[in-house]
Amino acid sequence: MKVAFLTHAEGAHMSAYFSALATAKDCNEVVLADPGNRWRDDARNALKEKLTQVYDSHTELLARETPELCLVSMEALHAPPVIEAALSSGSHVFSEKPGCVTLDQFEQLADLAESKHLHLMMAFANRTNPESVAARLMIQQGRIGRLFSIDMHIVADQTRLTRPAYHKTWYADKSRAGGGHLIWLGIHWLDLAMYLTGTTITQASGAVANVGGQPISAEDSAAAMLKFNNGMLGTINSGYYLDAGYHTQIRIWGSKGWINLDSVGRPKLTWYENAGPTAKQVQTFDAPTEPRGYSPFVARAVSAVANDTAPPVTTQESLNTMRTVFGIYQAAESGTATTIETIPVPFRNQ
Numbered sequence: 001m002k003v004a005f006l007t008h009a010e011g012a013h014m015s016a017y018f019s020a021l022a023t024a025k026d027c028n029e030v031v032l033a034d035p036g037n038r039w040r041d042d043a044r045n046a047l048k049e050k051l052t053q054v055y056d057s058h059t060e061l062l063a064r065e066t067p068e069l070c071l072v073s074m075e076a077l078h079a080p081p082v083i084e085a086a087l088s089s090g091s092h093v094f095s096e097k098p099g100c101v102t103l104d105q106f107e108q109l110a111d112l113a114e115s116k117h118l119h120l121m122m123a124f125a126n127r128t129n130p131e132s133v134a135a136r137l138m139i140q141q142g143r144i145g146r147l148f149s150i151d152m153h154i155v156a157d158q159t160r161l162t163r164p165a166y167h168k169t170w171y172a173d174k175s176r177a178g179g180g181h182l183i184w185l186g187i188h189w190l191d192l193a194m195y196l197t198g199t200t201i202t203q204a205s206g207a208v209a210n211v212g213g214q215p216i217s218a219e220d221s222a223a224a225m226l227k228f229n230n231g232m233l234g235t236i237n238s239g240y241y242l243d244a245g246y247h248t249q250i251r252i253w254g255s256k257g258w259i260n261l262d263s264v265g266r267p268k269l270t271w272y273e274n275a276g277p278t279a280k281q282v283q284t285f286d287a288p289t290e291p292r293g294y295s296p297f298v299a300r301a302v303s304a305v306a307n308d309t310a311p312p313v314t315t316q317e318s319l320n321t322m323r324t325v326f327g328i329y330q331a332a333e334s335g336t337a338t339t340i341e342t343i344p345v346p347f348r349n350q
Contacts, residue, residue, distance in 0.1 A: 001027055003021060003027045003068075003071060004062070008036065016294040021050065022046050022048070053065070062089045068306070071093075077177075095122055106322045107322075122321065124312075130290075131269035136195065138271065143271075152236040152249065153236070174218045179219060183325050187321060187325050189236060198347030199232060201227070201327075202339065202342060204328045208222040208328075212240065222236075223238070229342070268289050323340050
């Protein structure tokens with residue numbers, strides 16, 4: 001299958017996407033639109049014979065090629081018209097998040113995708129990590145019972161925010177990125193909260209701030225209290241606080257036990273059940289935790305289009321997560337709880 005890669009100089013996670021397309025078995029050809037040729041050589045080095053053509057504009061590529069899937073990695077401010085053009089051409093879209101700077105923009109893109117029966121898939125790559133797959137299956141099987149609550153934190157380094165070069169990037173500018181840490185990193189955990197539990201977030205209250213005081217307009221800290229459609233309550237702490245590295249956790253409590261995920265620690269998954277053959281014992285996930293990240297997730301997206309199978313994330317799931325992020329921003333701005341219009345999706349097997 002032919003995949004079009006639509007990007008520009010400000011594209012994010014580029015080496016990860018090149019590697020992912022290079023190893024995706026259902027992708028045998030890549031065409032690249034790279035105004036300014038910032039990534040041309042990198043693409044050729046990674047993709048080798050898979051890269052068959054490089055274009056100077058997205059418009060020219062879409063006029064001359066008929067890809068079944070477009071991978072879009074662009075500054076959020078500039079992404080919506082390119083995603084719209086790809087969808088209008090009849091191509092499914094895999095987009096780096098957030099792909100927009102306002103909720104209205106993304107809702108229009110999701111409506112367009114649905115009207116054309118196309119996938120609009122956001123890059124929520126933690127979904128295919130082995131520990132995520134295992135935790136979701138446990139919850140589907142009812143092993144920790146009825147879900148009560150979820151507590152999450154995803155914390156990165158404050159150090160990057162102190163660098164003058166970072167101050168000039170689109171990630172640091174709310175008008176170019178749509179937000180800060182929450183829409184860039186916290187968004188992954190909001191998506192996982194709903195994906196792992198088969199629920200949606202229906203209400204949020206929260207606050208955002210620049211706790212580090214760096215000269216950026218995007219928030220470096222966000223905290224929210226969440227209500228889910230099954231009655232479960234939850235919290236998220238999303239911020240740049242460390243000198244280096246990451247701290248992560250998703251802990252889910254149920255009537256029959258609990259599950260804890262830590263994507264950067266070891267072990268990456270522990271759990272406890274109060275009934276069954278291993279009752280009252282903390283269990284550790286000892287299966288392989290590789291492959292993980294962008295390569296398996298992009299491969300799943302490519303294969304879904306090539307083989308007409310279920311995508312790793314649906315348009316509605318992508319929209320639910322974007323509505324949640326902007327719902328938290330709205331709650332923070334208003335100082336009151338915000339109702340979020342998410343739509344439940346089937347708790348399907350992966």
